[in-house]
Amino acid sequence: MNALNALNTRLQGAGVAGAADFQCWLTAARQAAQQPAAQPRTPLVAAGQVIGSVAPGVLDDFGLQRLLDKRLQLLFQERSGSAAWHLPVPASEVTAALNALAAALQQAGRCGPWRNEQLAVTNPQGEVVGTVERGAVRVLGIATRAVHLVGLTPDGRMWVQRRSLTKPNHPGKWDTLMGGMVSAQDSLQQALARETWEEAGLDVSALSQVVHGGHVDFSRPSSEGGGVGYMLERIDWFSAQVPEGLAPSNQDGEVDEFDLLPIPVLCQRVAQGQFTPEAGLVIAGFLGL
Numbered sequence: 048m049n050a051l052n053a054l055n056t057r058l059q060g061a062g063v064a065g066a067a068d069f070q071c072w073l074t075a076a077r078q079a080a081q082q083p084a085a086q087p088r089t090p091l092v093a094a095g096q097v098i099g100s101v102a103p104g105v106l107d108d109f110g111l112q113r114l115l116d117k118r119l120q121l122l123f124q125e126r127s128g129s130a131a132w133h134l135p136v137p138a139s140e141v142t143a144a145l146n147a148l149a150a151a152l153q154q155a156g157r158c159g160p161w162r163n164e165q166l167a168v169t170n171p172q173g174e175v176v177g178t179v180e181r182g183a184v185r186v187l188g189i190a191t192r193a194v195h196l197v198g199l200t201p202d203g204r205m206w207v208q209r210r211s212l213t214k215p216n217h218p219g220k221w222d223t224l225m226g227g228m229v230s231a232q233d234s235l236q237q238a239l240a241r242e243t244w245e246e247a248g249l250d251v252s253a254l255s256q257v258v259h260g261g262h263v264d265f266s267r268p269s270s271e272g273g274g275v276g277y278m279l280e281r282i283d284w285f286s287a288q289v290p291e292g293l294a295p296s297n298q299d300g301e302v303d304e305f306d307l308l309p310i311p312v313l314c315q316r317v318a319q320g321q322f323t324p325e326a327g328l329v330i331a332g333f334l335g336l
């Protein structure tokens with residue numbers, strides 16, 4: 048029996064509509080997670096390495112003389128039919144150049160929500176070449192990483208959280224027990240521990256059966272910067288058992304409430320669109336779908 052048939056059996060046994068709705072949601076969600084850019088994007092190159100991309104007109108709007116100080120330049124170059132925006136700086140100055148560019152985007156109103164948080168910037172080989180303000184990554188088409196935690200009780204129910212209504216993305220939607228970005232200073236394990244404490248007030252060392260379950264990839268247009276962004280993100284997800292008697296408690300104000308759901312009810316709510324797309328796909332991965 049495949050995973051979908053097994054899910055259907057569980058749903059029917061709980062008196063919930065079958066897995067067809069969930070499968071329909073899942074097909075649409077996976078298609079939405081992999082979408083080309085709304086318009087052709089120009090590569091962004093720093094210190095000779097491609098680190099992102101920008102939509103037409105985003106960087107043309109700036110008076111380049113006031114964009115960066117005299118040590119830093121932003122150049123548009125076209126060679127042999129291909130064009131790119133270049134930050135021709137030494138490797139040691141990539142971070143300074145990118146953050147100057149991020150500040151200019153913010154001043155021009157072409158940036159996402161400013162977080163005062165640095166994210167790693169990598170080349171196509173995945174090597175870190177610098178860092179940049181989180182609010183600029185979508186507009187600059189810079190790849191990011193995130194981490195989610197699927198938290199289960201010993202009887203198999205799943206802890207979920209409702210995102211704060213003040214969140215810039217998916218406010219009020221339901222999410223996994225924890226979901227957050229991997230900051231520049233974090234390893235994957237450090238991000239898991241930090242975000243689990245900040246969002247759920249749980250120490251990872253107090254959980255049992257903590258395992259890396261897989262990852263979900265997103266490539267899709269983003270509304271940030273007035274619709275000129277592009278999201279490239281890998282979400283690594285973990286699962287763990289939350290011991291009986293231990294309940295999550297938000298620490299950073301980004302979660303409005305927690306709930307504990309049986310898997311059939313969880314699947315029904317995912318299919319109804321009550322969860323973020325990221326959480327829904329992580330849950331599908333956990334269920335083996």
